[in-house]
Amino acid sequence: MRTTGQLLAPLAAGAVVVGLAGVLGGCATIADAAQKQHEEVFDSYRTAQQDWRGPSLPAWVPQDATRIRALSTDNGSDVMVRVDSTDSLPAQCASADRKNLPYTTRDWAPDAAELPDRVTRCGDWEIVSTDDGYYAWFHAAAAGDLPRG
Numbered sequence: 001m002r003t004t005g006q007l008l009a010p011l012a013a014g015a016v017v018v019g020l021a022g023v024l025g026g027c028a029t030i031a032d033a034a035q036k037q038h039e040e041v042f043d044s045y046r047t048a049q050q051d052w053r054g055p056s057l058p059a060w061v062p063q064d065a066t067r068i069r070a071l072s073t074d075n076g077s078d079v080m081v082r083v084d085s086t087d088s089l090p091a092q093c094a095s096a097d098r099k100n101l102p103y104t105t106r107d108w109a110p111d112a113a114e115l116p117d118r119v120t121r122c123g124d125w126e127i128v129s130t131d132d133g134y135y136a137w138f139h140a141a142a143a144g145d146l147p148r149g
Contacts, residue, residue: 081125
Protein backbone atom coordinates (compact mmCIF):
# COMPACT_ATOMS: atom_id res chain seq x y z
CA MET A 1 0.00 0.00 0.00
CA ARG A 2 1.29 3.45 -0.89
CA THR A 3 1.43 6.36 1.48
CA THR A 4 -0.15 9.72 0.73
CA GLY A 5 3.35 11.15 0.17
CA GLN A 6 4.13 8.46 -2.39
CA LEU A 7 0.88 9.13 -4.21
CA LEU A 8 1.37 12.90 -4.26
CA ALA A 9 5.08 12.85 -5.26
CA PRO A 10 4.41 12.34 -9.01
CA LEU A 11 1.85 15.17 -8.98
CA ALA A 12 4.28 17.50 -7.24
CA ALA A 13 7.05 16.57 -9.68
CA GLY A 14 4.70 17.23 -12.59
CA ALA A 15 3.77 20.63 -11.20
CA VAL A 16 7.46 21.52 -10.90
CA VAL A 17 8.09 20.49 -14.52
CA VAL A 18 5.08 22.49 -15.79
CA GLY A 19 6.12 25.50 -13.72
CA LEU A 20 9.72 25.28 -14.92
CA ALA A 21 8.59 25.02 -18.55
CA GLY A 22 6.51 28.15 -18.08
CA VAL A 23 9.45 30.03 -16.60
CA LEU A 24 11.87 28.89 -19.29
CA GLY A 25 9.34 29.57 -22.05
CA GLY A 26 8.98 33.09 -20.73
CA CYS A 27 12.73 33.74 -20.75
CA ALA A 28 12.59 35.45 -24.15
CA THR A 29 9.77 37.66 -22.91
CA ILE A 30 11.69 38.50 -19.73
CA ALA A 31 14.86 39.22 -21.72
CA ASP A 32 12.89 41.36 -24.20
CA ALA A 33 11.40 43.40 -21.35
CA ALA A 34 14.82 43.87 -19.78
CA GLN A 35 16.20 45.03 -23.13
CA LYS A 36 13.18 47.29 -23.70
CA GLN A 37 12.06 45.53 -26.85
CA HIS A 38 9.03 43.54 -27.89
CA GLU A 39 8.34 40.80 -30.38
CA GLU A 40 5.12 40.29 -32.33
CA VAL A 41 3.89 37.48 -34.57
CA PHE A 42 0.89 37.70 -36.86
CA ASP A 43 -0.70 35.05 -39.08
CA SER A 44 -1.89 37.47 -41.74
CA TYR A 45 -1.56 40.96 -43.14
CA ARG A 46 -5.05 41.81 -41.91
CA THR A 47 -4.28 40.75 -38.34
CA ALA A 48 -0.99 42.67 -38.39
CA GLN A 49 -2.77 45.76 -39.70
CA GLN A 50 -5.24 45.62 -36.81
CA ASP A 51 -2.89 44.70 -33.97
CA TRP A 52 0.50 46.18 -34.95
CA ARG A 53 2.19 47.75 -31.93
CA GLY A 54 3.67 51.08 -32.92
CA PRO A 55 2.83 53.77 -35.49
CA SER A 56 1.68 51.48 -38.33
CA LEU A 57 2.44 48.34 -40.27
CA PRO A 58 5.28 49.18 -42.70
CA ALA A 59 3.90 50.24 -46.10
CA TRP A 60 6.22 47.87 -47.96
CA VAL A 61 4.67 44.75 -46.39
CA PRO A 62 2.75 42.97 -49.18
CA GLN A 63 -0.96 42.36 -48.61
CA ASP A 64 -0.52 38.61 -49.14
CA ALA A 65 1.98 38.47 -46.25
CA THR A 66 1.67 35.68 -43.72
CA ARG A 67 3.84 34.64 -40.77
CA ILE A 68 4.71 38.26 -40.05
CA ARG A 69 7.34 38.50 -37.32
CA ALA A 70 8.59 41.75 -35.86
CA LEU A 71 11.07 42.69 -33.17
CA SER A 72 11.31 46.32 -32.11
CA THR A 73 12.81 48.41 -29.41
CA ASP A 74 10.02 49.89 -27.32
CA ASN A 75 10.80 53.39 -28.60
CA GLY A 76 10.77 52.22 -32.25
CA SER A 77 14.35 53.28 -32.97
CA ASP A 78 15.32 49.78 -34.14
CA VAL A 79 12.96 47.36 -35.85
CA MET A 80 13.33 44.04 -37.69
CA VAL A 81 10.52 42.44 -39.70
CA ARG A 82 10.24 39.17 -41.58
CA VAL A 83 7.27 38.17 -43.72
CA ASP A 84 6.33 35.25 -45.92
CA SER A 85 5.05 36.56 -49.26
CA THR A 86 5.02 35.83 -52.97
CA ASP A 87 4.07 39.41 -53.94
CA SER A 88 6.55 41.98 -55.17
CA LEU A 89 7.64 44.99 -53.17
CA PRO A 90 6.08 48.36 -54.11
CA ALA A 91 7.35 49.96 -57.34
CA GLN A 92 8.88 52.93 -55.49
CA CYS A 93 11.32 50.60 -53.70
CA ALA A 94 14.79 50.62 -55.28
CA SER A 95 18.13 48.90 -55.07
CA ALA A 96 20.65 50.72 -52.87
CA ASP A 97 23.82 50.20 -50.88
CA ARG A 98 23.21 48.74 -47.43
CA LYS A 99 23.72 51.41 -44.75
CA ASN A 100 23.11 49.45 -41.56
CA LEU A 101 22.78 46.01 -40.09
CA PRO A 102 19.91 44.77 -37.94
CA TYR A 103 20.41 45.69 -34.30
CA THR A 104 20.15 42.14 -32.95
CA THR A 105 19.42 38.58 -34.00
CA ARG A 106 16.51 36.18 -33.82
CA ASP A 107 16.11 32.60 -34.96
CA TRP A 108 13.83 33.82 -37.78
CA ALA A 109 16.34 36.41 -39.03
CA PRO A 110 19.13 35.75 -41.54
CA ASP A 111 22.67 35.87 -40.19
CA ALA A 112 23.83 39.51 -40.37
CA ALA A 113 27.25 38.39 -41.65
CA GLU A 114 25.51 36.94 -44.72
CA LEU A 115 23.47 40.03 -45.62
CA PRO A 116 24.39 41.48 -49.01
CA ASP A 117 25.99 44.88 -49.57
CA ARG A 118 23.09 45.82 -51.87
CA VAL A 119 19.54 45.82 -50.53
CA THR A 120 16.15 47.08 -51.61
CA ARG A 121 15.29 50.34 -49.92
CA CYS A 122 11.64 51.18 -49.26
CA GLY A 123 11.49 54.48 -47.43
CA ASP A 124 13.74 54.06 -44.39
CA TRP A 125 13.65 50.26 -44.55
CA GLU A 126 16.48 48.07 -45.83
CA ILE A 127 15.05 44.85 -47.27
CA VAL A 128 16.43 41.57 -48.58
CA SER A 129 14.61 38.71 -50.24
CA THR A 130 14.43 35.39 -48.40
CA ASP A 131 13.44 31.96 -49.67
CA ASP A 132 9.87 32.60 -48.53
CA GLY A 133 9.46 36.39 -48.62
CA TYR A 134 11.33 39.34 -47.17
CA TYR A 135 13.43 40.39 -44.20
CA ALA A 136 13.80 44.08 -43.36
CA TRP A 137 15.27 46.34 -40.72
CA PHE A 138 15.25 49.97 -39.69
CA HIS A 139 17.74 51.86 -37.55
CA ALA A 140 16.98 55.43 -36.46
CA ALA A 141 19.53 58.02 -37.55
CA ALA A 142 18.59 60.30 -34.65
CA ALA A 143 16.68 59.96 -31.39
CA GLY A 144 12.94 59.97 -31.95
CA ASP A 145 13.12 58.95 -35.62
CA LEU A 146 10.54 56.36 -36.63
CA PRO A 147 10.56 54.38 -39.88
CA ARG A 148 8.82 55.77 -42.94
CA GLY A 149 7.71 53.67 -45.87
